[in-house]
Amino acid sequence: xxxxxxxxxxTGLKVHAQADALIKANAVVATVALLIGGITAVLVxxxxxxxxxxxxxxxxxxxxxxxxMNMLIFFILFFEMAVLYFASAVLxxxxxxxxxxxxxxxxxxxxxxxxxxxxxxxxxxxxLFTSYVPLRAHPAFYLGVILFAVGALIVxxxxxxxxxxxxxxxxxxxxxxLVTFGAATAAIxxxxxLAHGAAIYIPTFLWSIGxxxxxxxxxxxxxxxxxxxxxxxxxxxxxxxxYLLGALTIGAVVVNEKVSRSAFVLYVLFISMASAHxxxxxxxxxxxxxxxxxxxxxxxxxxxxxxxxxxxxxxMEVGQRLRGYAKGSFEWLRKAPxxxxxxxxxxxxxxxxxxxxxxTGVTFGTEQINIIAHNTLRIPGHFHATVVGGxxxxxxxxxxxxxxLIFRKQVAFxxxxxxxxxxxxxxxxxxxxxxxxxxxxxxxRRHWDITFQQAPFDVQFAPAVDxxxxxxxxGGLIAALGGGIYILVTVWSVFLGKPMAEGRTA
Amino acid sequence: MHTGLVSPKGIWWKPAHKAEKIWxxxxxxxxxxxxxxxxxxxxxxxxNPSGIRHKVTAAAYARRTxxxxxTYQVGTDAGIPVVEPPxxxxxxxxxxxxxxxxVLRLRKDAEYIMHLSSLDVNHGFSxxxxxxxxxxxxxxxxxxxxxxxxxxxxxxxxxxxxGIGHHLMVGKIIVIDGDATASAGGGE
Numbered sequence: 001x002x003x004x005x006x007x008x009x010x011t012g013l014k015v016h017a018q019a020d021a022l023i024k025a026n027a028v029v030a031t032v033a034l035l036i037g038g039i040t041a042v043l044v045x046x047x048x049x050x051x052x053x054x055x056x057x058x059x060x061x062x063x064x065x066x067x068x069m070n071m072l073i074f075f076i077l078f079f080e081m082a083v084l085y086f087a088s089a090v091l092x093x094x095x096x097x098x099x100x101x102x103x104x105x106x107x108x109x110x111x112x113x114x115x116x117x118x119x120x121x122x123x124x125x126x127x128l129f130t131s132y133v134p135l136r137a138h139p140a141f142y143l144g145v146i147l148f149a150v151g152a153l154i155v156x157x158x159x160x161x162x163x164x165x166x167x168x169x170x171x172x173x174x175x176x177x178l179v180t181f182g183a184a185t186a187a188i189x190x191x192x193x194l195a196h197g198a199a200i201y202i203p204t205f206l207w208s209i210g211x212x213x214x215x216x217x218x219x220x221x222x223x224x225x226x227x228x229x230x231x232x233x234x235x236x237x238x239x240x241x242x243y244l245l246g247a248l249t250i251g252a253v254v255v256n257e258k259v260s261r262s263a264f265v266l267y268v269l270f271i272s273m274a275s276a277h278x279x280x281x282x283x284x285x286x287x288x289x290x291x292x293x294x295x296x297x298x299x300x301x302x303x304x305x306x307x308x309x310x311x312x313x314x315x316m317e318v319g320q321r322l323r324g325y326a327k328g329s330f331e332w333l334r335k336a337p338x339x340x341x342x343x344x345x346x347x348x349x350x351x352x353x354x355x356x357x358x359x360t361g362v363t364f365g366t367e368q369i370n371i372i373a374h375n376t377l378r379i380p381g382h383f384h385a386t387v388v389g390g391x392x393x394x395x396x397x398x399x400x401x402x403x404x405l406i407f408r409k410q411v412a413f414x415x416x417x418x419x420x421x422x423x424x425x426x427x428x429x430x431x432x433x434x435x436x437x438x439x440x441x442x443x444x445r446r447h448w449d450i451t452f453q454q455a456p457f458d459v460q461f462a463p464a465v466d467x468x469x470x471x472x473x474x475g476g477l478i479a480a481l482g483g484g485i486y487i488l489v490t491v492w493s494v495f496l497g498k499p500m501a502e503g504r505t506a
Numbered sequence: 507m508h509t510g511l512v513s514p515k516g517i518w519w520k521p522a523h524k525a526e527k528i529w530x531x532x533x534x535x536x537x538x539x540x541x542x543x544x545x546x547x548x549x550x551x552x553x554n555p556s557g558i559r560h561k562v563t564a565a566a567y568a569r570r571t572x573x574x575x576x577t578y579q580v581g582t583d584a585g586i587p588v589v590e591p592p593x594x595x596x597x598x599x600x601x602x603x604x605x606x607x608x609v610l611r612l613r614k615d616a617e618y619i620m621h622l623s624s625l626d627v628n629h630g631f632s633x634x635x636x637x638x639x640x641x642x643x644x645x646x647x648x649x650x651x652x653x654x655x656x657x658x659x660x661x662x663x664x665x666x667x668x669g670i671g672h673h674l675m676v677g678k679i680i681v682i683d684g685d686a687t688a689s690a691g692g693g694e
Binding site (some may be wrong): 009016057058061082091092126128130132134135154172173174175176177179182215216217220240243244246247249251252253254255256257258259260280281282283284286290292294295298299300302303306307310311314315318319322362366367368370371372373375376408440441442444445446447448450452454456457458460462463477 | 507508510511512513514515516518519520522525526529530533534536537538540541543544545547548551553554555556559563567578580584585586605622623626627628630631632634635636637638639640641642643644646647648658661664665666667668669670672673674675676677678
């Protein structure tokens with residue numbers, strides 16, 4: 001299976017046929033998950049928008065579960081598997097270490113996904129993304145998550161194996177490129193994350209079939225080692241993609257390898273402790289534990305993001321100046337390819353992740369602010385800025401390069417693709433800011449009816465809440481339109497699009 | 507100069523540009539400020555999540571709540587017992603799917619030790635409209651020292667998904683002014 005390579009006519013990279021096929025397969029499944037997650041996103045939005053209040057209670061929680069699992073687990077992780085194959089085999093001109101095992105892992109992940117989707121859609125797992133024990137789902141739900149996690153763990157092992165193969169077969173000279181280095185940190189964090197996933201979902205599966213007991217607080221502790229750490233995989237993968245997109249769109253340079261790589265290492269060392277901030281108002285842990293894990297440890301990971309937030313734009317500016325856009329302070333920015341969806345996605349991703357997502361996230365990580373933010377809409381307001389406006393948008397941007405370079409198809413409906421990042425980013429900014437503000441009034445997240453019509457006591461939120469929910473819905477619908485365009489463009493390009501000029505095969 | 511797609515050859519551990527050094531120094535200093543604020547605020551701040559924490563079985567917690575209600579009940583409200591414990595006492599609030607028991611009548615500016623626990627799944631204590639939120643975990647007794655500083659009626663919204671009746675789960679805390687001694691026995 002290790003046979004053929006082709007040479008990419010654009011980049012000159014040698015692409016292993018198996019790497020090609022694995023990237024395509026993972027990207028396609030990721031897009032299907034994104035579609036399911038996107039449709040359910042609109043249904044959730046139209047229910048939380050109290051003026052419309054679309055779904056009944058049982059369907060709302062079911063659809064919310066489907067939305068969370070598809071977006072935060074299936075879409076993101078399948079896409080990241082594709083990123084791992086790209087950053088190892090493609091960027092290093094190498095073969096994939098063990099292609100048969102890679103396909104087996106892919107099969108395992110798809111099987112796990114199908115099991116989870118089945119339990120969710122048939123109402124056997126109305127437990128939301130977090131599935132806090134002792135809320136009970138069908139055993140197939142937990143087993144599906146386990147199979148998916150094992151498959152993803154195998155893929156990360158193959159990534160490391162491919163690094164070894166490339167080094168041994170001398171497919172590159174010197175050190176691995178920065179993008180590969182960043183992807184390697186994402187893979188290391190993935191191992192930590194998926195180990196937590198196994199450590200909590202295996203006992204929970206056994207609990208669901210009545211074999212053992214799982215403590216509710218221990219579940220929350222270990223589960224967040226999966227739930228939040230998986231977002232740290234996203235951060236490391238997204239920052240790698242920032243460097244990748246900078247290089248592809250405007251030839252952004254690495255200003256200093258030492259600084260950027262050290263920042264990635266800070267993620268590996270410190271970001272896992274950030275999971276502790278989910279437990280700031282929990283009964284199980286003492287103040288010393290809470291303060292240590294969420295301040296000392298976490299802020300060094302924050303430092304890493306602040307460094308990338310400087311080096312990525314700096315590399316873009318220096319790259320542009322080297323290309324001749326050197327007049328004044330801002331010619332490099334004015335003359336940038338704003339009509340290239342890869343470039344605009346990159347810029348918006350950096351800004352939304354850093355300013356909206358990062359700052360809100362860091363503040364929630366303090367004890368006192370957590371008391372006024374925990375489980376309110378401020379929390380999803382924050383992570384829609386990080387995961388959607390940051391990570392998903394960066395992934396969308398890189399897709400506009402994956403289509404010609406890997407699928408070897410022209411991007412269809414290019415004028416639509418051009419405006420897609422603007423719609424998506426603009427919509428997400430309005431959406432997540434409005435959602436955050438609603439949360440400051442104490443409006444709970446994960447709640448079907450904040451008018452509490454059938455509750456024993458009357459609850460009145462501030463009148464501004466209604467207005468803000470309307471603005472949130474408007475932003476959300478604009479973002480959903482952007483997301484819809486993305487799916488239309490990618491699916492059309494891949495399955496019905498015009499092929500690029502063929503590259504030579506070696 | 508090369509992009510992030512290129513394998514750097516030779517030694518790339520080179521001194522950073524002055525601008526990068528300055529930025530890293532500023533960022534590091536800011537992180538240290540944040541780091542210092544965490545413990546500082548914990549001791550100086552007026553509102554903290556630190557409390558007395560114990561493991562407790564659902565049956566034991568239910569017994570304590572029943573005992574608490576029997577001792578201090580002054581009426582009922584919407585079918586839920588209303589209790590008025592003396593200032594300084596231990597107050598028990600019990601979360602079950604889908605209700606908060608009992609309704610509490612507390613005195614403004616008096617300190618209480620408020621216990622939170624759940625008899626079944628995770629619930630969320632969210633005091634509306636002041637917006638104070640705590641996680642309520644089955645098997646754990648979370649005792650917080652609270653001093654109400656504002657009179658009026660407050661609602662307890664459940665803000666952790668607990669099942670199909672999650673949106674029905676609303677409780678109540680009534681805070682009365684310290685001199686309103688005659689109000690004992692209220693509720694309807």
